[in-house]
Amino acid sequence: MAPKTIIITGCSSGLGYHTAIYLAQQDYQVYASVRRNSDLNLFTHLPPQHQPQPFLLDLRWSQSRISKIISSLPTPPEVLINNAGYGFFGTLDTISVDHLQQQLEVNLYGTYKVIKAVLPSMRSRRAGLIINISSILGLFSLPGYGPYSISKFSIEALTQTLRHEETPFGIKTVSLNPGSFSTNFWKNSQLPRLNSKRTLSPHQQFNSNLKASFANPRRQHTRSHPLQVAKVINQLISTQNYPANVPIGLDAQLLYYLHRLLPRPLFFWIVKTIAHAPRPQQNA
Numbered sequence: 001m002a003p004k005t006i007i008i009t010g011c012s013s014g015l016g017y018h019t020a021i022y023l024a025q026q027d028y029q030v031y032a033s034v035r036r037n038s039d040l041n042l043f044t045h046l047p048p049q050h051q052p053q054p055f056l057l058d059l060r061w062s063q064s065r066i067s068k069i070i071s072s073l074p075t076p077p078e079v080l081i082n083n084a085g086y087g088f089f090g091t092l093d094t095i096s097v098d099h100l101q102q103q104l105e106v107n108l109y110g111t112y113k114v115i116k117a118v119l120p121s122m123r124s125r126r127a128g129l130i131i132n133i134s135s136i137l138g139l140f141s142l143p144g145y146g147p148y149s150i151s152k153f154s155i156e157a158l159t160q161t162l163r164h165e166e167t168p169f170g171i172k173t174v175s176l177n178p179g180s181f182s183t184n185f186w187k188n189s190q191l192p193r194l195n196s197k198r199t200l201s202p203h204q205q206f207n208s209n210l211k212a213s214f215a216n217p218r219r220q221h222t223r224s225h226p227l228q229v230a231k232v233i234n235q236l237i238s239t240q241n242y243p244a245n246v247p248i249g250l251d252a253q254l255l256y257y258l259h260r261l262l263p264r265p266l267f268f269w270i271v272k273t274i275a276h277a278p279r280p281q282q283n284a
């Protein structure tokens, strides 16, 4: 059987980088999107037959530009892996509408535009698989994780809707819900700037603690290796039965089942405690 053609977005680092290489090693034809010209030679150290083919794409580009790029790839994709994204964090009163829009612009609208670009060819072949990299925070939120969580909840809605609308046309959709993985995600994550007027809030200290916790070396040790995600995706591509959600990593699996099984108040008490939810100070 001819190798399947796969598009993966956001392959300059992390989950996308490792998945692109791993799938290319399994003989898939992998088209790997990056944003910078300098990243176009990221894979040249690999043997030519196992090199993902990089191409330039920024999720903030227009629908017509993204559709044109995807339709000009040598082979239409049988699998789309929507991976590119970043995290904007901070309590909701410390962020602005602009921050939220920027987060949704990439994580939601960007993902949606790439899906729109692949649907026509998948539908005409009556076959296709769309894998959306959501997050365990697409299923529940934590204090301080709001903007990111909102963007990932909307990825869940995208997945569910596509399952209703496109399954009859042979197109399968699945959400992956990773826990915490060791990638550039934490270093690249953004928070509102401290000390600006907008952030004069009792939550300001909470935000800075959150930022510090992302960089905490102890937390970095507990994060899973991105190859784990690559292997799950490889298994999914070769299966015929696609669940709606796939939690990945021990932390995500534990939280996923607690979220499903525990009474809601108990679950939220546990996550609020783990996340050290902000409380009113005497002078706040």
Ligand SMILES: NC(=O)c1ccc[n+]([C@@H]2O[C@H](COP(=O)([O-])OP(=O)(O)OC[C@H]3O[C@@H](n4cnc5c(N)ncnc54)[C@H](OP(=O)(O)O)[C@@H]3O)[C@@H](O)[C@H]2O)c1
Residues within 6 Å of the ligand: 009, 010, 011, 012, 013, 014, 015, 016, 034, 035, 036, 057, 058, 059, 060, 083, 084, 085, 086, 087, 106, 110, 133, 134, 135, 136, 177, 178, 179, 180, 181, 182, 183, 184, 185, 186, 188
């Ligand atoms: N790491 C985790 O713990 C974790 C957990 C759950 C879910 N996730 C999700 O997994 C996905 C991959 O993240 P990661 O952990 O691999 O982080 P990462 O190492 O920071 O990789 C993110 C990728 O997305 C690309 N990207 C960011 N903004 C983009 C844009 N506007 N247009 C196109 N590409 C863009 C980045 O490109 P540049 O290098 O050019 O910025 C990079 O290639 C994300 O959707 C993230 O939300 C991650």
